[in-house]
Amino acid sequence: MQTQTILLIIAAFITALIVALFQYWYKTKNRKKNILFFAFLRFLSVFALLLLLINPTFKQKTYYIEKPALVVAVDNSSSIKYLKQDQKVTQFVNQITDNKELNERFDIAYYSFSDKLNDSLHFSFDQKQTNISKALEELEQIHKNTIAPTIVITDGNQTYGKDYQFSSIGYKQAVYPIISGDTIKVLDTKIQQLNVNRYAYLKNKFPVEVILTYSGNEEITTTFRVKSGSNTIFSQPVSFSRTNNSTVVNFTLSASTVGVNQYVAELVPLDIEKNTINNSKTFAVEVIDQKTNVLLISDIVHPDLGAIKKSVESNERRSITISKPNENKELDDYQLVILYQPNTRYRAVYEKLNTLKKNYFTITGPKTDWVFLNRIQNKYTQEITRQNEYYVPRYNTNYGAFLQEDIGFQGYPPLIGTFGEIRMNSNHDPLLYRTISNIDTDEMLLATIEQGGIREAVLFGEGIWRWRAQSYLDTQKFEDFDEFFGKLIQYLASNKRKSRLNTISESFYYGNASVIIKAEYFTKNYEFDRRGNLRISIKNKETEATQTIPMLLKNNSYEVDLSNLDAGNYDYTVTVLGENIARSGSFAILEYDVEQQFLNADVTKLKQVATNTNGKSYYLNQKDTLIKELLEDQRYQIVQKNKENVVSLIDWKYLLAIVILLLTIEWFARKYNGLI
Known part of the structure; x- marks a missing residue:
């Protein structure tokens, strides 16, 4: 307590004493015996009120016990069940939960993980993906300020993500992997990986690459083949030995039928193999009969041209040609023309576009001749200032021409455009607005226009190559x-x-991927309608089983997750309740469970994780050894800590009650003695 506060308390004591004596001793002529009692009550009440005004503070120490945390993370993927370890894992966790000594020593936190981490003790062992590295990273964030040794019960088989064997080097907690699964290597042949493009073009050939592996000591010969339906369309013998335990098969197949073509790649299993599921893999290729051809016309060399080319050709169904405006190109050979920073040399191009009623995309910038552009078209005009400005994009959440989400546009670098007001003279739908010097405006940066059966987009700025680079950095x-x-x-x-x-879906999905179908619903004015009540009906073509599921609103679309569907071919219909509107489509789910491709636990990687984190690996039958070493490890001690709190007197509510009680007693006593 500070000296100033002590002096104030002394002053309050003297003041309260003076007030009490003045009222009951100095001013009272008839001093009865109970006058001192009244003075004492008044002294206490005045002193208490003055203390509340001074509000002194006191330091209060509290002591508590802090246990170290013990994290128990359980692999909830289907490989645990496939390797017949699910009951053993559940029993192991129950024994940890019921151990009295561990619960007295640690605060135990339970998690399950597959492709994501869950705070749960519920294990279904049916998840289709495993990301051990991500689980460790999230656990480190949750327990970064505590001592938390981590028990990870897993077979060590990861299907995607960073290699946890190396990413665990930076993990600050000791990890104790509990190895579940068979550790004895047995003879096995498998399709390790199959690489194929998702799309192919009619009457072309598409390449396929297959990596085949073998574990065993004997020399063997088997056959790799590819089937389409019941027909074998490719076959090749393959041989393996202890030293030659892998091979790569490259071949091409013909794209002869438009649509989704399904194939089965099979490495004929040996008679003594235990796991034959990993000997076959289903894949599909969508054959299309044409490619979207895009023409990019530019009179200058700019980094944007390369970024546009890379983006357009990132999809194999599109190709792009770059030319100058004075080169004679048959515009009818292209589905879209991109005009980059037009000037007077583009006059013939605009005349052809108007004659052919061709869709086009205009990108403007500092090199754009706006005097020419304002004359050659009448859909928008730019104020002529001959000055440049930097424009940061801002996403329009009400954009409705096509389905698009905000990909972090406001974090993208600014585009360079012409300074001045833009006037739109036609119906338009703004996708991006301009933000200038941190001031949000309603001026367009990117807009789409649909008029007279012609679609056009216009971007009022150059520098989208920086956007693509920023997307990669993010x-x-x-x-x-x-x-x-x-x-x-x-x-x-x-x-x-x-x-x-409108509905958006893929023509086929692999069994280990998410099956997401999206829909966008608009009002009669073609504004996105968030009030829609959308339903999707799914029908299995083989079994004819149907189900209807509501679609959930997410950002600017409605979507449904159908990842729980079995492999097969499906038709779907999306309807809007209360409206006579429906859209239909179809898709296929290819049978593939990556978790069933494993035959053994990955002991080597799990032991390396233990070494990287100063932990130790165990097997499921070593529970007692694990518990004993955890209890005896001096790194995990119960710590007594104290916490010092500064408490103000005004927070002590009882003092106010005492003041009220003292004043009440004084009033009743004076009333009783006829002093009032």
Whole structure:
């Protein structure tokens, strides 16, 4: 307590004493015996009130016990069940839960993980993907400020993500892998990996690459073949030995039928193999009969041209040609024309576009001749200032021409455009607005126009190559930007009439991937409608079993996750309740469970994780040894800590009650003695 506060308390004591004596001693002529009692009550009440005004603070120490945390993370993927370890794992966790000594020593936290981490003790062992590296990273974030040894019960078989054997080097907690699964190596042949393009073009050949592996000591010979239905369309004998335990088979197949063509790759299993599921793999290729051809016309050399080319050709169904405006190109050979920073040399190009009623995409910038552009078309005009400005994009959440999500546009670098007001003279749908010097405006940066059966988009700025680079810096991949640009190209290259209900789905999905179907629903004014009540009906073509599921609103679309469907061919219909609108489609789910490709636990990697983190690996039958070593490890001690709190007197509510009680007693006592 500070000296100043002590002096104030002394002053309050003296003041309260003076007030009490003045009222009951100095001013009272008839001093009865109970006058001192009244003075004492008044002194206490005044002193208490003055203390509340001074509000002194006191330090209060509390002591508590802090246990170290013990994290128990259980692999909930289907490989645990496939390797027949699910009951053993459940029993192991129950024994940990019921151990009294462990619970007295540690605060035990239970998690399950597959492709994501869950705070749960519920184990279904049916998840189709495993990411051990991601689980360790998230556990480190959760327990970064505590001592938390981590028990990871897993077979060590990871299907995607970073290699946890190396990413665990930076893990700050000791990891104790509990190895579940058979550790004895047995003879096995398998298709390790199959690489094929998702799309092919009619009457072309598409390449397929297959990696085959073998574990065993004997020399063997078997056959690799590919079937389409009941027909074998490719076959090749393969030989393996202890030293030659892998081979790569490259071949091509003919794309002769339009649509989704399914194939089965099979490595004929040996009679003594235990696991034959990993000897076959289903794959599919969608054969299309044409490619979207895009023409990019530019009179200058700019990094944007390379970024546009990369984005357009990131999808094999599209190709792009770059030319100058004075080169004679048959525009009818292209579904879309991109005009980059037009000037007077583009006059003939615009005349051809108007004659052919061709869709086009205009990109403007500092090199654009706006005097020419304002004259050659009448859909928009730019104020002529001959000055440049930097424009940061801002996403329009109400954009409805096609389905697009915000991919972090406001974090993208600014584009360089012409300073001045833009006037739109036609019906338009803004996708991106301009933000200038951190001030949000309603001026367009990117807009789409649909008029007279012609679709056009206009981007008022150069420098989208920086957007593509920023997308890579943000996500370590170009996919977000390329998908955004691809949707814009797809919209412009199509002449399909605008519909109030659109659906988006892939023609086929692999069994280990998410099956997501999206829909966009618009009002009669073609504004996105968040009030829609959408349902999707799914029908299995083979069994004719049907089910109806509501679609959930997410950002600017409605979507449904159908990942729980079995492999097969399906038809679907999306309807809007209360509206006579429906859209139909079909898709296929290819049978493939990556978790069933494993035959043994990955002992080597799990032991390396233990070494990297100063932990130790165990097997499921070594529970007692694990518990004993955890209890005896001096790194995990119960710690007594104290916490010092600064408490203000005004927070002590009882003091106010005492003041009220003292004043009440004084009033009743004076009333009783006839002093009031």
